[in-house]
Amino acid sequence: MEETKSSHGFAADFIETELRGTVAIIRLNRPELRNAINDQMRQELISAFEWADRDATIRAVILTGAGKGFCSGGDIGGMRDRLEAPQGDVAFNGWKRQKQTHRGVAVIHGCTKPVIAAMNGSAFGLGLDMAMACDFIVAVEGATMSMSFLKRGLVSDGGGMYFLPRRVGLPCAKELILSGRVVAADEALSIGLVDRVVAPDTLIDAACTWAEELTQGSAASVALTKSILDKTFESTDEEIFALGRQAQAICYTTTDHRASVEAFLAKMGNKD
Structure with a gap:
């Protein structure tokens, strides 16, 4: 390296x-x-x-x-x-x-x-x-x-x-x-x-x-996942679910997510 x-x-x-x-x-x-x-x-x-x-x-x-x-x-x-x-x-x-x-x-x-x-x-x-x-x-x-x-x-x-x-x-x-x-x-x-x-x-x-x-995922999904996991032991299940919903909504908007989904769909289309 x-x-x-x-x-x-x-x-x-x-x-x-x-x-x-x-x-x-x-x-x-x-x-x-x-x-x-x-x-x-x-x-x-x-x-x-x-x-x-x-x-x-x-x-x-x-x-x-x-x-x-x-x-x-x-x-x-x-x-x-x-x-x-x-x-x-x-x-x-x-x-x-x-x-x-x-x-x-x-x-x-x-x-x-x-x-x-x-x-x-x-x-x-x-x-x-x-x-x-x-x-x-x-x-x-x-x-x-x-x-x-x-x-x-x-x-x-x-x-x-x-x-x-x-x-x-x-x-x-x-x-x-x-x-x-x-x-x-x-x-x-x-x-x-x-x-x-x-x-x-x-x-x-x-x-x-x-x-x-540990950094194969997008920067946004890694950061959001870390932030939620760090609260796991102090939070209720519903609090973690709510944080997960918010984080997922953010991930939906990222360039990394869009590019990965488009690449996946293209790959699946090529198999037809």
């Missing part, structure tokens, strides 16, 4: 982007700190996903990390700043930072295109939350992951308490969160925490191949 650098129109110190065909690769790029997330990196990540979602030539997105780790979680510098901040500022500063954290997770989860986390190494705390915000997770053999928040006297703040029960079930999610234990890739696959495990040297190629398989 031909690899080209993208021109995304924004400067980034801690995020790299590239294109492989119609697949955008967004790479966390602080390898010396196992891609720990700081405030600047979080903002750059949001900008990168907004670019990928906006660009009509991009059909899928892969989120991965540079170096040996996917993401070790939040930057320890933020923890240090919190300890040193005046007591009266801690809560409000934390609230503002949480808003940005949740915006970063939301832009991943809400992307209109299929998003695959290519877990190239360890994913701890917020790093694992971000991976679970993606539609799918491909991990390398030997990758480890942990919901490590309680070990720091914290709760999962990046959506893990929403995403994890949907992946592994509620009792298993409680066990993983309350224990904070480290899970290896093979166990993660067996419990549904990750979807596929591959050799390290095949990770990005495997993710790109899967991304192409």
